[in-house]
Amino acid sequence: MSAEPHSPEAPSAASGSTAFTSQVAAPQTTLFLEMQHVDVARGENIVLHDVSLRIARGEQMVILGPNGCGKSTLIKTITRECYPIPKDGSCMRLFGYDRWVVSELRQYLGVVEQTLPSERTPTTRGRDVVIAGLLGTATLWPHQTVTAEMRERADTALGLLDAHHLAEKLVGRMSAGEQRRVLIARALVHAPEMLLLDEPSNALDMAAQQELREVLRSIAGMGIGILMVTHHLGDILPEMDRVLMLRAGRIYADAPKHDLITPQIMADLFGAQVEIVERNGYLHAW
Numbered sequence: 001m002s003a004e005p006h007s008p009e010a011p012s013a014a015s016g017s018t019a020f021t022s023q024v025a026a027p028q029t030t031l032f033l034e035m036q037h038v039d040v041a042r043g044e045n046i047v048l049h050d051v052s053l054r055i056a057r058g059e060q061m062v063i064l065g066p067n068g069c070g071k072s073t074l075i076k077t078i079t080r081e082c083y084p085i086p087k088d089g090s091c092m093r094l095f096g097y098d099r100w101v102v103s104e105l106r107q108y109l110g111v112v113e114q115t116l117p118s119e120r121t122p123t124t125r126g127r128d129v130v131i132a133g134l135l136g137t138a139t140l141w142p143h144q145t146v147t148a149e150m151r152e153r154a155d156t157a158l159g160l161l162d163a164h165h166l167a168e169k170l171v172g173r174m175s176a177g178e179q180r181r182v183l184i185a186r187a188l189v190h191a192p193e194m195l196l197l198d199e200p201s202n203a204l205d206m207a208a209q210q211e212l213r214e215v216l217r218s219i220a221g222m223g224i225g226i227l228m229v230t231h232h233l234g235d236i237l238p239e240m241d242r243v244l245m246l247r248a249g250r251i252y253a254d255a256p257k258h259d260l261i262t263p264q265i266m267a268d269l270f271g272a273q274v275e276i277v278e279r280n281g282y283l284h285a286w
């Protein structure tokens with residue numbers, strides 16, 4: 001492992017202003033992720049085997065694969081919740097660095113959580129959840145100091161998602177779709193370059209799924225990279241071309257979606273016969 005530990009320089013010009021920009025100096029690399037021959041264990045078992053993968057900064061792509069194939073483990077390895085097993089010839093770098101302070105990594109990498117924090121829901125409003133993302137906590141606590149700049153950054157993130165109306169709404173009274181929107185704003189509040197989403201459309205009804213796709217399309221349009229795990233082909237945005245398929249903890253395929261999302265390959269990967277149709281740039285299977 002050769003890269004130096006990440007030690008950010010002085011905060012950028014954005015510090016002290018309310019500009020919607022990252023507050024940590026930009027790394028000097030074109031790659032978001034580089035993995036070489038990475039194995040990852042969960043408990044006693046190795047569940048990711050010999051994964052080699054490169055993802056460019058700003059790339060938008062999707063990870064598909066059957067239950068238990070290791071998709072979430074791959075995401076958790078990127079977010080530093082799971083660690084590669086050290087071995088000769090193996091390396092993993094994020095934005096060019098193989099070591100990160102997780103709080104600093106969050107400036108570049110927004111992680112969309114699946115559920116809102118369960119604490120303080122009777123008093124927590126949408127804006128509070130987003131500000132808590134800046135503070136690295138699940139929710140806002142009375143002892144925490146919130147500055148005008150933090151409030152402004154949170155409102156900017158909510159505004160990017162047309163979610164100003166959720167700033168004052170109590171999270172306990174939000175629909176699942178509204179909660180997901182607030183969680184995406186929370187992940188965006190650091191103005192990250194890349195957004196990670198693990199099954200973002202879970203538990204959303206059809207209207208909320210459509211809403212989510214529009215939100216993600218607007219994020220893609222801002223040039224923010226997206227790495228998404230999903231079981232639903234309909235979640236794959238027209239903008240996303242690259243598909244990574246995992247099977248039994250190994251990379252099964254990594255190629256443009258029109259090459260991979262075919263009835264034959266889907267049958268081989270999932271063991272189910274499906275038909276695929278494309279409509280308005282979205283793929284659907286049944």
Ligand SMILES: Nc1ncnc2c1ncn2[C@@H]1O[C@H](COP(=O)(O)OP(=O)(O)OP(=O)(O)O)[C@@H](O)[C@H]1O
Binds near residue numbers: 042066069070071073
């Ligand atoms: N906390 C854990 N402790 C031990 N084994 C785990 C743990 N979490 C996951 N595993 C195992 O690791 C393997 C990969 O799981 P992972 O959750 O990454 O798969 P996945 O592709 O995301 O699955 P799904 O589509 O069902 O969410 C599975 O065999 C799973 O049982």
